[in-house]
Amino acid sequence: MYTYDVKIRVRYGETDKMGIVYHANYLNWFEIGRTEFFRSLGMTYRELEQNNIMLPVIEANCKYFWPAEYDDVIIIKTKIGFLKGTRIIFEYDIMREDGNKLLAQGMTEHPFTTLDRKPVNMKKVLPNVYDMLSKCYGDAD
Numbered sequence: 496m497y498t499y500d501v502k503i504r505v506r507y508g509e510t511d512k513m514g515i516v517y518h519a520n521y522l523n524w525f526e527i528g529r530t531e532f533f534r535s536l537g538m539t540y541r542e543l544e545q546n547n548i549m550l551p552v553i554e555a556n557c558k559y560f561w562p563a564e565y566d567d568v569i570i571i572k573t574k575i576g577f578l579k580g581t582r583i584i585f586e587y588d589i590m591r592e593d594g595n596k597l598l599a600q601g602m603t604e605h606p607f608t609t610l611d612r613k614p615v616n617m618k619k620v621l622p623n624v625y626d627m628l629s630k631c632y633g634d635a636d
Contacts, residue, residue, distance in 0.1 A: 497631035528573035550605035557601035568592040580616035
């Protein structure tokens, strides 16, 4: 199973008055994780859109274990948790680089759609992209 790690530093604007990261920012970090996951495979979201494919979020979950704080360097670990022809689930671990402490875990679920939001089967529409994702997942059908 392929996992891609991205490092970012917590910015002041991502925190509250106590210096703790506001909970909704983890969803932004999930987006960074999946965007960079695709980039690590030699493909960008923009290229998907140019091929008339979108990945809208239909579900997002996050479980928080420990707070991230201003100026922490965090690692966003992203992997595919589920893959079928019509949808994909990404899973994320948010770690503090210093000590590798697990801060949060989450997931996002995405159908493959056209730009006008019609569901598509990636196996049929972009088989080369589906094959690439399938290799990352390991045991997709």
